[in-house]
Amino acid sequence: MALIAVDWGTTNCRAYRTDGAGAIQKTYSSALGITSVAPGAYPGVLTAIRAALGADAPVLIAGMAGSNRGWAEAPYAAAPAAVLDVARLAIPAPGERRARLLPGVRMAAPHASDVMRGEETQIFGAEAADGVLCLPGTHTKWARVASGAIVRFQTAMAGEVYHLLRTQSILAGSLSGGAAAAEGGEGFLEGVAAAQDGRFLHAAFSLRPRSLLDGRDARWCEDFLSGLVIGSDVREAGLAPGTAVTILGADALARLYALALRAGGHVPIPGDGAQAFARGAARIARHIVWEEAR
Amino acid sequence: MALIAVDWGTTNCRAYRTDGAGAIQKTYSSALGITSVAPGAYPGVLTAIRAALGADAPVLIAGMAGSNRGWAEAPYAAAPAAVLDVARLAIPAPGERRARLLPGVRMAAPHASDVMRGEETQIFGAEAADGVLCLPGTHTKWARVASGAIVRFQTAMAGEVYHLLRTQSILAGSLSGGAAAAEGGEGFLEGVAAAQDGRFLHAAFSLRPRSLLDGRDARWCEDFLSGLVIGSDVREAGLAPGTAVTILGADALARLYALALRAGGHVPIPGDGAQAFARGAARIARHIVWEEAR
Numbered sequence: 001m002a003l004i005a006v007d008w009g010t011t012n013c014r015a016y017r018t019d020g021a022g023a024i025q026k027t028y029s030s031a032l033g034i035t036s037v038a039p040g041a042y043p044g045v046l047t048a049i050r051a052a053l054g055a056d057a058p059v060l061i062a063g064m065a066g067s068n069r070g071w072a073e074a075p076y077a078a079a080p081a082a083v084l085d086v087a088r089l090a091i092p093a094p095g096e097r098r099a100r101l102l103p104g105v106r107m108a109a110p111h112a113s114d115v116m117r118g119e120e121t122q123i124f125g126a127e128a129a130d131g132v133l134c135l136p137g138t139h140t141k142w143a144r145v146a147s148g149a150i151v152r153f154q155t156a157m158a159g160e161v162y163h164l165l166r167t168q169s170i171l172a173g174s175l176s177g178g179a180a181a182a183e184g185g186e187g188f189l190e191g192v193a194a195a196q197d198g199r200f201l202h203a204a205f206s207l208r209p210r211s212l213l214d215g216r217d218a219r220w221c222e223d224f225l226s227g228l229v230i231g232s233d234v235r236e237a238g239l240a241p242g243t244a245v246t247i248l249g250a251d252a253l254a255r256l257y258a259l260a261l262r263a264g265g266h267v268p269i270p271g272d273g274a275q276a277f278a279r280g281a282a283r284i285a286r287h288i289v290w291e292e293a294r
Numbered sequence: 295m296a297l298i299a300v301d302w303g304t305t306n307c308r309a310y311r312t313d314g315a316g317a318i319q320k321t322y323s324s325a326l327g328i329t330s331v332a333p334g335a336y337p338g339v340l341t342a343i344r345a346a347l348g349a350d351a352p353v354l355i356a357g358m359a360g361s362n363r364g365w366a367e368a369p370y371a372a373a374p375a376a377v378l379d380v381a382r383l384a385i386p387a388p389g390e391r392r393a394r395l396l397p398g399v400r401m402a403a404p405h406a407s408d409v410m411r412g413e414e415t416q417i418f419g420a421e422a423a424d425g426v427l428c429l430p431g432t433h434t435k436w437a438r439v440a441s442g443a444i445v446r447f448q449t450a451m452a453g454e455v456y457h458l459l460r461t462q463s464i465l466a467g468s469l470s471g472g473a474a475a476a477e478g479g480e481g482f483l484e485g486v487a488a489a490q491d492g493r494f495l496h497a498a499f500s501l502r503p504r505s506l507l508d509g510r511d512a513r514w515c516e517d518f519l520s521g522l523v524i525g526s527d528v529r530e531a532g533l534a535p536g537t538a539v540t541i542l543g544a545d546a547l548a549r550l551y552a553l554a555l556r557a558g559g560h561v562p563i564p565g566d567g568a569q570a571f572a573r574g575a576a577r578i579a580r581h582i583v584w585e586e587a588r
Contacts (some may be wrong), residue, residue, distance in 0.1 A: 012398045106507070111488070113503040120459060139464075139499060156495040157463070169451070170433075195404070198492030200531035201450040201523070209407040209449075213400070229495070236493035281320075 002057040004048060005281030007118055008065035009033050012179035013045065014274070017053040020286075022125060028052040034070045042071040043095060044065055058290045060090070060281045063118030066101035076106035076115060082149040083124050083280075092102035098291050102284065106148050110250030114155055118139055118277075119176045125280025126246050126271055132239065135273070136249040136257045138163075140141040142237045158233040159246075165204060165225060174211035175225065184227065184259040187220035191227020192263045195235055203228055241265050248273040296351040299575030300343060301412055302359035305325050307339065308568070313581075316419060316573030322346040326420070328364045336365040337389060352584045353393040354384070354575045357412030360395035370400035370409060375444040377418050377574075381537045381581035392585050396403050396578065402476040408449055410435055412571075417444055419574025420540050420565055426533065429567070430524075430543040430551045434459075436531045452527040459498060459519060468505035469519065470512035478553040485521020488526075494526055524554045535559050540553035542567040 006015045011033035017026040032045050046059065072094050077085045080280040085099035086102060093099035097166075106116030119141050123133050129148055136140040138160045143153035167173050194203040207224055210216045216224070234257070239245065245269040247254045298321075300309040300565060305327035306417050311320040326339050340353065358367040366388050371379045387393035398411030413435050417427055423442055429435040432454050437447035488497040501518055504510045510518070528551070533539065538561040541548045552562035 049344055111500070113507040114500075115503060115507065140495075155499045156493075157499040158495050159500065160463055161455075161459075161495060164462055165455075168458055168462055169454055182515070198494075199450075199532075200492075200494040201434075201452050201455060201526055202448055202530045203453040204455065205449045206408075209409060213402075213407040213409065222427075232495055235495045238493075 001285075003282055003285045004049065004053050004057045004059040004084050005121075005278050006059060006061040006063075006065070007121070007277050008061050008063040008070070009118055010035055010064050015049045015053055016274065016278045016281075017057065018278045019028075020282060022275075022282030024278045025274060026053055027274075034064045034067075042093070044098065044118050046093065046099060053219075056197050056293060058285065059093070059096075060102060060288070061093060061099065062102040062277075062281065065079060066091075067117055068077065070101075071192070072101055074101045074103040074218060076104050077120075079105050079107045079153070080149040081105045081120065082147075082153045083283050084287050085149075086120055087284045090284075091286060098293065100288060107152060109152075112152075112154065114153060114156065116143075116153060116155075117257075119143070120150060121280040121284065122248050122273055122276045123280065125276035125278065126248060127276075128244070128246050131246060132237075132238070132243055133246045133248060133271075134252050134257060136233070140233050154234045154237075156236055158229055158283065162229040164224065165229075171204070171207050171221075171225065172178050172220045174218065176209060176222050178219070178222060184256055187216065187223030188227035188256070188259065188273065190230075192231030192234075192260045193223040194224070195228050195231030199234065200228075200232055200244040226256060227260065230256050231263070234260045239264070239266055242267065244269055246271045248276050262294040295578075296348065297352045297576055297579045298343065298347050298353040298413075299572050299579075300353060300355040300357075300359070301571050302355050302357040302364070303412055304329055304358050309343045309347055309570040310575075311351065312572045312576050314576060316569075316576030318384065318569060318572045320347050322569075328358045328361075336387070337550050339507070340387065340390065340393060344390060347374045350587060352579065353387070353390075353580075354396060354569070354579050354582070355387060355393065356396040356575065357414040358387075360397060361411055361531045364395075366395055368395045368397040369397050371414075371448070373399050373401045374440075374443040374445045375399045375414065376441075377577050378581050379443075380414055380418070381578045384578075384582055393588065394582060396522040399447070401446060403446075404564065406446075406448065408447060410447060410449075411435075414444060415578065416542050416567060416570045417574065418577050419570035419572065421540075421570075422563065425540060426531075426537055427540045427542060428531070428551060430527070430541065430547050433509060434527050448531075450530055452523055456519065456523040459523075464503065464518065465498070465501050465515075468515045470516050471512070472516060478550055479509065479514065479517040481517030482521035482550070485518040485523075486525030486554045488518070489522050489525030489529055492529065494522075497522055514564070521554065524550050525557070527543060528558050528560075533550060533558070533560055536561065538563055540565045542570050
């Protein structure tokens, strides 16, 4: 059965037409994340998606569109949460036929409450059914999946702290303004090494004397800062030695996480985030009873 | 012998008239830090300081005014550095009689190079001659003094990261916009506790679910963020249990550092930053041979 799987987040809306197994046949994307969509404008965006990808297929919407800041609120499934738990809590998109909004997943643990919306769909579609998954980004998610259920997860403010330090802090003066080398330079691995003793505030400042006193150039410094933040993120995940980690993310960033994981003695497994999303949506869709097509 | 001791930093210029023991008799301050003073304008500022505090006393200038971005560069003294080492490297303020610019102190160690300018003068004037000192702020300095010499020190990007997270990050939406309670609320100590496992990026993000899911109010969240950053800074200092730490800083911030140090099992000793600066300058001045007054 064909399906339209929509990853409707805060700043973007990406939709995929898939076959029943989740293979992507056609893609649609726009910058109409929920912060750019007025309350009454969701049906119009959905109409555009259907026009682009086919009006015949049912639509499954994951991400912030299902939050209290989006189209309508689908309350969280509690972790541990499997495909069926998420499917059961899907709600109809208001006023629409054959379109559902998915819930996110919530962890409720003392000092470890956390939520995800959209990532659960990617996680359910990862190649490896069980294990540790890393979804790097502005707020990186680390999740553990056992017997097909998201057992626990945590979020780290990795990409956002990196961006703030790069652009707004005293460190900006030592940087090139370019991106970190996607393959990771020498500075990247020194940044990863500097992250290992868990002294982030000190290691961040240390970039300045490395630049001003040790004569490291701006290119090296860009790599160091990237390595420090990604290395800290990996270290903070608290992985057992030699853990296999599926990385679901954009290519350049995923490569840097793979480097940091290898430096830490772990085994990165590259995953395709878009493909995982589409496959996860197809898995969830199988548990939903759809109205007949008119 | 009377002395004018000038703490001339990046954004402020504070001057003290002291007696020979470093007791403060009169204070002058302006916002004319080195970023606000044009290259040729330093003599004019000094004239204003002398007009306010007395033209009879010699002038000792510490801080960024002695850097390559300031009035003239007084090259760093290498750690371990004592009062005499710093005094010997003082240079005349260009074109001035009886006015000297002090060097800063530089650490050269693999992966631990660091510099200070101005803080060395405060440290030399602290009540306790030896031990650990903390100078909290935008870039907190931690220094170890033995036999009157600054043996080693490190800098943490504490205040700056706090400011960026408070005002520029996703956490801003959970905060009150007010300052952290100077006496430290319940949230402050939870923030200090959250800092203890050295997972800064994760602990920073955790403020969001604590706010959105656990219902912590904005006042509590302000205190938590402050406790997290200050608690991280203290933890990263790597103190042996029960270490006595002299805190040289502004009152409200010094109180919060004292709380975090006590929570970590250490013994904070409050110190007066301005008084320490004046006393340190007086100690350095005794080793300088001044021209005769005209």
